[in-house]
Amino acid sequence: MKLLMAAGIALSLACISAAEAPSNYETYYGGVRVDSDPRLLNHYNRVLAYCDREASLPQRGSPYPYDTWHILALRSCLYRYSFVDRGVHSYPANWFWGHVFEQ
Structure with missing residues (x-):
């Protein structure tokens, strides 16, 4: 059981993509896409630079x-x-659930 749990954790960490494109991100409150507003995009770029250093x-x-x-x-x-x-x-x-709910 512990071996299966360790394998599941390893696979879940290996399947994470490094999507940093602003078009993939939206705000937590309201769901506004980051690339839809220049001020929000500027704020995102500053936060991304800070978070990349962190x-x-x-x-x-x-x-x-x-x-x-x-x-x-x-x-x-x-x-x-x-x-x-x-x-x-x-x-x-x-990817899987997005296609299920579309149909």
């Missing part, structure tokens, strides 16, 4: 930008600043 610290993430821990720390920081990734490839379950 995710590069060994205490939070990893200095390697393509590492899973770096991506998780980056998404966590963006979420704290109320930017939520809503892209199709943000989580593997979104």
Whole structure:
């Protein structure tokens, strides 16, 4: 049982994409896309720069930008600043459930 749980955690961490495109992100309150407003896009870019530096610290993430821990720390920081990734490839379950609910 512990082996299956460890394998599940490893697979879930391996399937996380590093989507940083503003078109994939929206605000937590209201669901406004980031690229729809220039002021919001400017705020997103400033938060992304801050969160990228924070995710590069060994205490939070990893200095390697393509590492899973770096991506998780980056998404966590963006979420704290109320930017939520809503892209199709943000989580593997979104692709499956998105097609189920469309039909």
